[in-house]
């Protein structure tokens with residue numbers, strides 16, 4: 001600060017003629033155009049050293065860009081999100097250069113920075129393997145060591161096309177051809193490598209302090225399955241070696257918990273190419289856990305006055321035309337029939353259950369005495385997400401959700417909303433995710449005329465009403481503009497997966513449009529016809545997603561009450577095989593999920609294999625136990641065994657299940 005003020009004073013004293021306004025409001029003056037780097041240096045040597053990019057009048061620029069007029073100036077370091085992006089994107093150019101050095105025939109596609117790193121999509125003549133990454137890393141290190149200055153230059157469209165034809169880069173040619181007529185076409189050169197790019201970048205390859213190539217996957221050019229499959233190389237980089245190391249350790253830990261890995265290994269789910277992306281098959285374990293959870297949700301909702309419905313998986317387009325899905329959500333739906341033919345009978349798989357439950361509500365006149373009307377359904381839904389979005393059990397094209405709609409009077413809205421939040425909290429606590437969530441108040445974006453029903457007054461009133469309810473509930477939330485549903489604002493309960501990617505788990509929404517569209521009404525105390533309010537909500541959200549998050553939370557050690565197999569009974573020797581079978585039958589009759597291992601293997605082997613499956617309880621029956629009517633019990637995570645009576649153990653398990661114990 002002192003230094004900046006001093007420089008500011010010096011600038012004025014020198015009678016400079018360009019005013020540079022710094023982020024903290026201080027003004028410095030410069031006499032002649034200088035690079036952003038020189039400018040930063042005049043503020044502080046340390047700042048210039050840490051600078052990775054800058055903002056000139058709000059525009060992201062490189063430190064090599066020239067400052068030649070009055071402007072607002074802000075230096076970005078690796079600590080700034082935008083700075084990190086520039087840093088990491090620069091590393092993707094170094095990756096591309098290394099690849100061209102080793103594989104001159106490789107064709108470059110795109111190489112953006114992403115959250116936590118960067119990637120580059122490459123078309124290799126012969127696809128490379130993970131082992132090749134080491135060789136590429138070595139070459140990248142040499143490029144960093146060479147400290148090539150990174151220089152920008154512009155070309156006319158004609159010259160740009162000529163250059164990329166000479167380089168034989170078909171993807172770059174395609175990109176140039178798609179640029180608008182007035183686009184500035186820029187290139188960046190480092191050493192003898194040149195790449196088409198809008199920039200900005202670091203100004204020297206030597207500035208990358210620590211990097212690592214992390215994975216190699218396939219990716220369709222432009223994410224379109226009709227295009228060629230390219231090789232995508234992922235990497236990350238940091239400005240400190242220790243930060244890279246911390247990040248890699250964290251990722252190792254995440255890998256051990258990733259449901260997409262352990263969920264498959266433990267036999268919860270699988271996928272199949274012929275079935276399609278985003279369409280997982282729940283195997284017996286996954287199906288069992290979801291059944292247990294679903295029964296729990298349905299029973300809890302019934303106690304809270306929800307009425308169960310079961311409605312069709314599809315409907316004619318006319319239904320979605322009334323609800324607004326046809327106009328605002330068509331891209332997200334699977335449509336059957338020729339949607340371009342207005343006379344054809346066209347169906348669509350349901351993306352939401354709202355229109356179906358509203359149709360039930362409208363069956364017969366409703367009075368204020370019928371409200372609140374709470375409908376619940378275990379709904380299977382279908383959403384046409386793009387294939388790039390798919391992830392394990394988290395992003396799917398078909399999923400099942402604890403969906404529900406509450407139709408109420410305006411006076412009942414707050415109380416009902418509150419109950420929905422409480423129910424959601426109860427469910428989250430039951431599955432052990434209560435401490436991992438955050439709340440988001442998702443509002444509409446008035447500029448997005450395609451997504452949202454256009455009616456500013458209704459939107460404002462809905463958001464105001466919901467804002468008041470949230471404040472009364474004392475919920476701390478962030479605000480997400482443009483995250484609302486097309487028909488109303490939402491309270492989203494957000495959760496991050498093991499890779500740090502955030503998704504919505506549970507949502508509670510106030511809807512002020514669809515009651516109108518469906519002409520829903522009730523007769524009030526005075527005999528007048530009124531419009532009800534609607535709350536859309538889920539109590540546990542998508543079952544598949546919940547399963548994924550619980551698997552990650554407990555690293556596959558499914559809590560007892562949700563575990564597909566709760567107890568594994570092992571015979572110590574062949575002599576006690578029958579005793580083991582009998583006891584398992586007893587447990588099964590008591591409603592405990594049990595498996596028997598009567599293989600002629602050593603007990604050590606059988607215990608190890610039950611532990612690999614992460615079964616909560618292992619029971620061993622040997623001659624001594626068989627004689628005395630006792631069992632030897634090993635609890636998951638504990639080394640020692642407990643000897644207890646057969647009945648005592650049954651009661652213990654039943655008690656812990658009833659208490660929803662999270663062990």
Ligand SMILES: [Zn+2]
Pocket residue numbers: 089093188196197198199200201
């Ligand atoms: Zn670039």
Ligand SMILES: [Zn+2]
Pocket residue numbers: 352353354405536537
């Ligand atoms: Zn709904």
